[in-house]
Amino acid sequence: MNTMYTTLIKDKLLELFETEQHNIRGNATPMVNRIRKHALTRFKTNGFPTTKKESWRFTDLTPLLNTEFAFDFRNQSKSTDIEKIFTCDVYDLDTYSHTLLNGWLIYKHAPLTRLADGTIVGSLAKAMEVYPDLVDRYLGKAAATEQHEMAALNTAFLQDGLFIFVPENTNVEKPVQLINIVNAEQPVFLQPRHLVIVGKNASITLVHCDHSLTHNISFTNTVLEVFAEEGARVEHYKMQNKGRNSALITHSFFHQKENSRVSSNIITLNGGFTKNIVEVTIDGTKCESDHYGLYLVDSNQHVDNQLNIDHRAPGSTSNQLYKGILDDEAKAVFSGKVMVRRHAQQTKAFQNNKNILLTDEAKANTQPHLEIYADDVKCSHGATVGQLDPNAMFYLRSRGLCERTARQMMMIAFAGEVVQKISIDALRARITNMVEKRLKGELSICEQCVLHCNSKEPTSFNIDLSKL
Amino acid sequence: MADKNNQILEEVTGSDYKYGFYTDIEMDQAPPGLTEETIRFISAKKNEPQFMLDFRLRAFQHWQTLEEPKWAHVDYPPIKYQDLIYYSAPRKQPKYDSIDEVDPELLETFEKLGIPLDEQKMLAGVAVDAVMDSVSVGSTFKKTLAEHGVIFCSFSEALQKHPELIKKYMGTVVPHTDNFFAALNSAVFSDGSFAYIPKGVRCPLELSTYFRINAANTGQFERTLIVAEEGSYVSYMEGCTAPIRDENQLHAAIVEIIAHKNAEVKYSTVQNWWPGDKQGKGGVYNFVTKRGICEGENAKISWTQVETGSAITWKYPSLILKGDNTTGEFYSVAVTNNKQQADTGTKMIHLGKNTKSTIISKGISGGKSNNSYRGLVKTTRNAANARNFSQCDSLLLGDQCGAHTFPYLDVGNRSSIVEHEATTSKISEDQLFYCLQRGIDMEGAIGLIVNGYAKEVLSKLPMEFAVEAQKLLSISLEGSVG
Numbered sequence: 001m002n003t004m005y006t007t008l009i010k011d012k013l014l015e016l017f018e019t020e021q022h023n024i025r026g027n028a029t030p031m032v033n034r035i036r037k038h039a040l041t042r043f044k045t046n047g048f049p050t051t052k053k054e055s056w057r058f059t060d061l062t063p064l065l066n067t068e069f070a071f072d073f074r075n076q077s078k079s080t081d082i083e084k085i086f087t088c089d090v091y092d093l094d095t096y097s098h099t100l101l102n103g104w105l106i107y108k109h110a111p112l113t114r115l116a117d118g119t120i121v122g123s124l125a126k127a128m129e130v131y132p133d134l135v136d137r138y139l140g141k142a143a144a145t146e147q148h149e150m151a152a153l154n155t156a157f158l159q160d161g162l163f164i165f166v167p168e169n170t171n172v173e174k175p176v177q178l179i180n181i182v183n184a185e186q187p188v189f190l191q192p193r194h195l196v197i198v199g200k201n202a203s204i205t206l207v208h209c210d211h212s213l214t215h216n217i218s219f220t221n222t223v224l225e226v227f228a229e230e231g232a233r234v235e236h237y238k239m240q241n242k243g244r245n246s247a248l249i250t251h252s253f254f255h256q257k258e259n260s261r262v263s264s265n266i267i268t269l270n271g272g273f274t275k276n277i278v279e280v281t282i283d284g285t286k287c288e289s290d291h292y293g294l295y296l297v298d299s300n301q302h303v304d305n306q307l308n309i310d311h312r313a314p315g316s317t318s319n320q321l322y323k324g325i326l327d328d329e330a331k332a333v334f335s336g337k338v339m340v341r342r343h344a345q346q347t348k349a350f351q352n353n354k355n356i357l358l359t360d361e362a363k364a365n366t367q368p369h370l371e372i373y374a375d376d377v378k379c380s381h382g383a384t385v386g387q388l389d390p391n392a393m394f395y396l397r398s399r400g401l402c403e404r405t406a407r408q409m410m411m412i413a414f415a416g417e418v419v420q421k422i423s424i425d426a427l428r429a430r431i432t433n434m435v436e437k438r439l440k441g442e443l444s445i446c447e448q449c450v451l452h453c454n455s456k457e458p459t460s461f462n463i464d465l466s467k468l
Numbered sequence: 469m470a471d472k473n474n475q476i477l478e479e480v481t482g483s484d485y486k487y488g489f490y491t492d493i494e495m496d497q498a499p500p501g502l503t504e505e506t507i508r509f510i511s512a513k514k515n516e517p518q519f520m521l522d523f524r525l526r527a528f529q530h531w532q533t534l535e536e537p538k539w540a541h542v543d544y545p546p547i548k549y550q551d552l553i554y555y556s557a558p559r560k561q562p563k564y565d566s567i568d569e570v571d572p573e574l575l576e577t578f579e580k581l582g583i584p585l586d587e588q589k590m591l592a593g594v595a596v597d598a599v600m601d602s603v604s605v606g607s608t609f610k611k612t613l614a615e616h617g618v619i620f621c622s623f624s625e626a627l628q629k630h631p632e633l634i635k636k637y638m639g640t641v642v643p644h645t646d647n648f649f650a651a652l653n654s655a656v657f658s659d660g661s662f663a664y665i666p667k668g669v670r671c672p673l674e675l676s677t678y679f680r681i682n683a684a685n686t687g688q689f690e691r692t693l694i695v696a697e698e699g700s701y702v703s704y705m706e707g708c709t710a711p712i713r714d715e716n717q718l719h720a721a722i723v724e725i726i727a728h729k730n731a732e733v734k735y736s737t738v739q740n741w742w743p744g745d746k747q748g749k750g751g752v753y754n755f756v757t758k759r760g761i762c763e764g765e766n767a768k769i770s771w772t773q774v775e776t777g778s779a780i781t782w783k784y785p786s787l788i789l790k791g792d793n794t795t796g797e798f799y800s801v802a803v804t805n806n807k808q809q810a811d812t813g814t815k816m817i818h819l820g821k822n823t824k825s826t827i828i829s830k831g832i833s834g835g836k837s838n839n840s841y842r843g844l845v846k847t848t849r850n851a852a853n854a855r856n857f858s859q860c861d862s863l864l865l866g867d868q869c870g871a872h873t874f875p876y877l878d879v880g881n882r883s884s885i886v887e888h889e890a891t892t893s894k895i896s897e898d899q900l901f902y903c904l905q906r907g908i909d910m911e912g913a914i915g916l917i918v919n920g921y922a923k924e925v926l927s928k929l930p931m932e933f934a935v936e937a938q939k940l941l942s943i944s945l946e947g948s949v950g
Binding site: 054342345355357358359360361362363364365366367368369370371372373374375376377378379380381382383384385386387 | 868
C-alpha cells in the first residue's frame with residue numbers, strides 16, 4: 001500500500017523529466033546534462049530508498065511522499081528586494097548573505113558576483129553559463145549517485161543553488177551565508193544543488209540556514225558538494241529550524257585533498273522530518289575532518305544523521321561528535337561510519353554519539369560503525385543512550401538548586417560541548433541562546449527560529465511546565 | 469625491526485591447522501538433494517513421532533519461500549543446497565552399552581582430539597555426549613546425572629523418550645520462521661543434544677558435547693535444546709574441531725536455551741572447525757542460530773565463545789531478557805587468520821524491568837582475514853531501568869586484514885542506560901618493546917600480549933575449556949610456539 005505512493009511519485013518524476021526536459025536542462029552544459037541523464041537512470045533503477053536499505057532502516061520516506069506535490073521547473077531566479085521577504089535577525093552576524101527562494105537564487109543586483117578578493121559567489125544556474133569549465137570539472141564528482149538514491153534524484157533534476165569558487169591563497173573574510181526559504185501556497189518538492197570549490201590554501205566559512213515562511217507541506221532534497229583543495233580550510237554550519245510539515249533531506253559531500261581541513265556543524269532544533277547525510281572522502285594525507293552535530297527534538301519529530309568518513313589516504317584525523325536530547329515522542333537515528341582503507345595507515349578516527357531520552361516514548365537508534373582495513377591506526381568509537389547523571393544531579397541539588405534548574409543546567413552543559421565548537425562569535429551566542437530557550441521549553445514551537453520569520457505579531461511562548 | 473616483525477607475524481599467522489585428519493568409517497547417507505522426500509526419509513530413518521515430521525515439513529515449506537540473506541560482511545560462493553547430503557550416519561548401528569564396543573577408529577579420532585571419553589573421563593569429570601556426524605555414539609556419566617534427575621542425551625533419544633518436553637520447548641526460542649538457515653535446520657536437522665535440568669537442581673557435572681563433521685559433502689544440522697527449570701544451574705560446553713576436507717561444508721545449527729525463574733545457564737563454546745587453507749580453499753561455513761530466553765525472574769544466561777576456526781563464522785548468540793531482573797552476558801574471542809571471515813556478535817533484547825546485559829567482544833585478525841563484530845542492544849518501552857554495557861575491541865596483526873565494528877543500539881525508554889565503546893588498534897610497539905627488553909622473544913611476546921588481550925573472556929570459560937582455548941589461541945597465532 002505504502003509503496004504505492006513512492007511508485008506514483010517516481011512515475012510522475014520520470015514523466016516530468018521527459019515533458020519538462022527543456023526547462024530542466026536550461027542552460028546547463030552538455031557535461032552536466034550527461035551526468036543528469038546518468039543519475040536519472042540510477043533513479044529509475046533504484047527508486048526512492050526504502051526501509052529495507054540499511055541506511056534508511058529507521059527512516060521511512062513513504063508517508064512523506066503521500067502528497068500531491070506541485071512541480072515547477074521554470075527558471076525563477078530573479079532580482080528581488082530580499083528584505084521585503086525576509087531579514088536575518090542575528091543582527092550582529094556580518095556575512096555575505098545569499099537567499100534561495102523555493103530552490104532558486106534571488107538577488108539584489110546580479111545573479112553572480114565577484115568579490116574584491118576574486119571569490120565568485122552566486123547562482124549555480126548562471127555559473128553553468130559563465131564558467132562552464134569550472135562547473136564541469138567539479139559538479140557531480142563528489143556526490144555519489146550510486147549509493148545515495150536521493151542524491152541521484154537531485155542530480156537528475158538539478159537546476160539552481162549556490163555556487164562558490166574561492167581562488168588559491170584567498171581567505172574569504174566574512175562568512176558566506178545561505179538562507180534557504182520555502183514560501184509556497186502548495187506543497188512543493190524542491191531540489192537545490194550547491195557547489196563549493198575552495199582552492200589551494202584558501203579558506204571559507206559557510207553558514208547554511210533552512211526556513212519556511214508558510215506551514216505548507218514541503219519536501220526539500222538538497223545536495224551540497226564541497227571540494228577542499230590542498231591546504232584549504234572549510235567551515236560549514238547548518239542550522240535547521242523548520243516547521244512541522246517540512247521534510248528536509250540534506251546531503252553534504254566533502255572531498256578533501258592533502259593538508260585540507262574541514263569542519264561541519266549541524267544543529268537541528270525544529271523540523272518535522274530531517275535527514276542529514278554527511279559524506280567525507282579524505283583523498284590526501286594529513287587532512288583533518290571534524291564533524292559535530294546537535295539535535296534537540298520533541299513532539300513527533302524525526303531526525304536522522306548519517307555520517308560516513310572514508311579515509312583513503314594515510315595520516316589523517318577525523319572526529320565525529322553527535323549529541324541529542326529527545327523529548328516527547330521524538331525519534332533520533334544516528335548512523336556513523338568510519339572506513340579506513342588499506343593504504344590509509346596512521347589514521348586516527350574518533351566517533352562518539354550521546355543521547356539523552358527524557359520520556360519513555362522517545363526512541364534513539366544509534367549505529368556507530370567502524371570498518372578498518374589498515375593496521376597502524378587508532379580508531380575508537382563510543383555511543384551512549386541514557387539520562388542525566390544522578391551524581392551530578394545530587395551535587396547540584398545539594399548546592400540548593402531545585403530539580404528543574406539543575407536539570408536545565410545539565411542539559412545546557414550537555415549541548416554546550418557541541419555549541420562551543422562554533423567559531424563565529426555572533427552565531428555561537430545566538431545558538432547558545434536558542435538552545436537555552438529550547439531546553440527551557442520556550443522554543444517548542446516552530447515559529448521561533450534562528451532567523452525568525454518577519455512576522456509583525458508579538459512572539460508568544462508556549463511553556464509547558466509539566467515537561468520541566 | 470619492522471621486517472622481522474612482519475616475518476614473525478607471517479609465521480605466526482600462517483601456521484597450519486593441527487587437527488586435520490579424516491576418519492574412514494562407512495557412512496549411511498541420504499541421496500544428495502533436498503525435497504519433501506528427503507525430509508520424510510530423515511524422519512522415518514530416525515523413527516520420529518508425527519509432530520516432528522509435521523514440524524519439519526512446515527519448516528521446509530517456509531524455507532522454500534525464503535531467500536538466502538546477503539547482508540553480512542562475508543563473501544562466499546553460492547551454496548548449492550540441492551547438492552548437499554542431508555543425512556549421514558555411521559553405518560554400524562551405534563547402540564553401545566559400554567565404551568569398549570565403540571568403533572576403535574572413532575575412539576582414535578577422539579583421542580587425537582584429546583576428548584576425555586576413555587580413561588580420561590574420570591579424571592576430567594566431564595560427561596561427554598560425543599556427536600560424530602549427527603548420531604550420538606557414546607554417553608558417559610549418565611548414571612550420576614540420572615541420580616539428580618538431569619536428562620542429557622541426544623536429540624533423537626529425547627524424541628523417543630521425552631517427546632512431551634521436546635514438543636513443549638522446541639521452536640519456542642528460535643521458531644522455524646526465524647531466518648533462512650534456521651528454517652533449513654528445522655526441516656533437515658539430523659541430531660543434536662538435549663539437556664533438561666529439573667527444578668532446584670544444580671547440575672553436578674559440566675555437560676559437554678563435541679561435534680565433529682566427518683563425511684565430505686555433508687551439511688551438518690545440529691539442534692541443541694537446553695531447558696533449565698526454576699532455580700536450577702547448568703554449565704554446558706560445546707567444542708568442535710573438523711578434519712581437513714576440500715569442499716566447503718555447511719554447518720547450520722540451532723541452539724535454544726530456556727531459563728526459568730532463578731535458573732542459570734552458562735553456555736561455552738570453543739569452535740575450531742577447519743578454516744580452509746591459506747589460499748582460502750575449503751573450510752567450514754558456520755552459520756548458526758543461537759538464542760536463549762530468560763523466561764522467569766532473576767534468570768541468567770551467559771554465552772562465552774572462543775571462535776578460532778571456520779572459513780566463515782556468521783552467528784549471533786542472542787538473549788531475550790523477558791523476565792524482570794534477568795541478566796544476560798556475552799563474552800567472545802574471535803580469531804581470524806589467512807582468508808577466514810567472521811561476522812559475529814550478539815543481540816540483547818531487553819523486555820523485562822531491571823534487566824542487565826554485558827557484552828565483551830575481542831576480535832583478533834591476522835593474515836588476509838576479515839573480522840566483524842555486529843551486535844544489537846534493544847530496550848523496549850517497558851524495560852525500565854535496563855542496563856547494558858558493551859565493549860568491543862579489535863586487534864589487527866598485519867596490514868592485509870580488516871577489523872570492523874557494527875553495533876546497533878535501539879533504546880525505547882528513558883530509564884535505560886546503554887553504553888557502547890570500541891577501539892581498534894595493532895599490538896602496541898611499547899608493549900612489544902617492553903617484552904623484548906625483558907628477554908622474551910618476538911613470538912612469545914606476541915603470544916603473551918594476545919593472550920592478555922583475550923584474558924577477560926578466557927577467564928569466563930570453565931577450567932577444562934580454558935586450557936583448550938588457550939591452546940587453540942596458541943595454535944591459531946603462535947605458529948610452532950605453544
